[in-house]
Amino acid sequence: MKPYEDPELFENTSIAFSYRTDAELRQARWLFKLIENPSIVTFGKKILPLADKLHIPYHWIVKKTIFRQFCGGETMQESLPTIERLYQFGVKSILDYSVEGKDSEDDFEHTCLKIIEIIRFSKDKPAIPFAVFKMTGIGRFALLEKVSKQCPLTANELKEWERVQSRVNSICAEAALCNLPVMIDAEESWIQPAIDTLAEEMMWKYNTDKPVVYTTLQMYRHDRFEYLKTLLLRARELNRKIGVKIVRGAYMEKERERARQLGYTDPIQPDKASSDRDYDYALRLVVDNLHQFGLVAGTHNEESCRVLMRAMADYNVHNDDPRVYFSQLYGMSDHLSFNLAALRYNVVKYVPFGPVHDVLPYLIRRAEENTSVAGQTGRELSLINKELKRRNLIE
Numbered sequence: 001m002k003p004y005e006d007p008e009l010f011e012n013t014s015i016a017f018s019y020r021t022d023a024e025l026r027q028a029r030w031l032f033k034l035i036e037n038p039s040i041v042t043f044g045k046k047i048l049p050l051a052d053k054l055h056i057p058y059h060w061i062v063k064k065t066i067f068r069q070f071c072g073g074e075t076m077q078e079s080l081p082t083i084e085r086l087y088q089f090g091v092k093s094i095l096d097y098s099v100e101g102k103d104s105e106d107d108f109e110h111t112c113l114k115i116i117e118i119i120r121f122s123k124d125k126p127a128i129p130f131a132v133f134k135m136t137g138i139g140r141f142a143l144l145e146k147v148s149k150q151c152p153l154t155a156n157e158l159k160e161w162e163r164v165q166s167r168v169n170s171i172c173a174e175a176a177l178c179n180l181p182v183m184i185d186a187e188e189s190w191i192q193p194a195i196d197t198l199a200e201e202m203m204w205k206y207n208t209d210k211p212v213v214y215t216t217l218q219m220y221r222h223d224r225f226e227y228l229k230t231l232l233l234r235a236r237e238l239n240r241k242i243g244v245k246i247v248r249g250a251y252m253e254k255e256r257e258r259a260r261q262l263g264y265t266d267p268i269q270p271d272k273a274s275s276d277r278d279y280d281y282a283l284r285l286v287v288d289n290l291h292q293f294g295l296v297a298g299t300h301n302e303e304s305c306r307v308l309m310r311a312m313a314d315y316n317v318h319n320d321d322p323r324v325y326f327s328q329l330y331g332m333s334d335h336l337s338f339n340l341a342a343l344r345y346n347v348v349k350y351v352p353f354g355p356v357h358d359v360l361p362y363l364i365r366r367a368e369e370n371t372s373v374a375g376q377t378g379r380e381l382s383l384i385n386k387e388l389k390r391r392n393l394i395e
């Protein structure tokens with residue numbers, strides 16, 4: 001039986017949690033049980049910003065609990081032990097500077113310099129094969145929206161846009177210089193045209209003999225499979241490589257709500273099955289044309305991982321081919337990451353870092369998607385319980 005046909009493939013919890021001590025596993029169980037309750041998460045979402053305003057010290061408790069589960073540390077240096085630990089088990093990392101909600105030109109400049117610092121820090125470290133950034137970290141959302149709509153810009157906005165372009169170029173130039181590929185995250189559809197334009201410009205500039213710049217495609221959008229085919233044609237014409245991270249997409253409710261309110265066609269697929277179908281089509285198309293691509297499959301979906309494994313086998317791509325990576329978030333879906341790594345597939349985890357206060361929005365999102373309502377917790381908890389039982393730590 002091929003590994004991807006094995007129904008038990010991702011059930012091996014001894015591999016999945018090999019890097020976790022008994023105490024850490026117990027704590028993870030406690031945490032997932034806690035955030036399973038949506039009322040607790042809603043309460044935390046309200047109380048933490050309030051504690052912030054009232055200067056009540058909450059930093060230490062967050063750091064010892066949810067931060068520890070989902071983040072590497074407050075700085076790159078502090079995240080290194082986590083990164084090295086994952087790497088001992090064949091799982092690599094991407095340092096994800098997860099500071100959000102900063103919106104001034106100074107903040108954008110600071111974030112741009114931080115990303116460049118991350119690229120320099122990561123270069124020559126085999127445990128950190130990529131860097132990543134979000135366009136809204138280095139440019140104003142409303143500006144990206146205006147550019148996306150092709151609205152005329154004022155003289156000031158034109159200068160502001162030039163600064164965004166220059167920041168993107170500095171990051172990608174540094175990535176090329178350091179030989180460290182950089183991924184550009186995908187965001188809301190109404191700012192994505194500006195992001196796509198910049199990402200394409202950078203790919204065609206820097207991806208000459210190998211993918212340095214990676215764009216992201218959200219397959220919950222019904223137009224993205226066509227867009228992938230267009231990118232492929234364009235790359236062939238220009239004799240360039242495409243770097244692509246394929247995800248399903250993180251903003252579904254917001255997208256649907258906006259489309260409904262403003263009365264335009266919903267950019268999201270009609271149902272989950274359609275997103276799944278296009279996700280799998282995209283993986284197969286990329287693997288079928290791998291000479292033209294670098295691929296990162298960002299997913300916590302077991303079936304999609306199997307689809308990619310199967311596609312690689314069908315097209316005779318080695319498990320550890322450097323052009324293909326599976327990717328999950330730190331603190332989630334270790335059953336995928338570690339079991340894939342044990343089979344010598346390339347696996348890389350986003351390891352978020354940043355001051356506790358600044359990564360709170362990221363942590364709240366992780367907690368929200370792990371409530372019993374959103375559904376992921378059941379899977380995480382049952383795997384943790386299985387491993388604790390195997391280690392004779394619970395009945």
Ligand SMILES: Cc1cc2nc3c(=O)[nH]c(=O)nc-3n(C[C@H](O)[C@H](O)[C@H](O)COP(=O)(O)OP(=O)(O)OC[C@H]3O[C@@H](n4cnc5c(N)ncnc54)[C@H](O)[C@@H]3O)c2cc1C
Binds near residue numbers: 184186272350
């Ligand atoms: C390493 C990594 C990087 C990521 N980078 C980005 C990024 O740059 N931009 C971004 O937007 N997201 C990003 N994500 C998040 C990703 O898009 C998904 O939200 C998340 O991974 C859940 O999808 P899944 O494939 O893991 O699993 P699944 O649980 O199988 O899929 C859930 C997803 O399916 C889609 N979906 C659910 N219900 C429906 C429905 N009724 N109709 C249509 N579609 C539906 C939604 O996209 C939902 O998030 C990233 C995720 C990972 C792991």
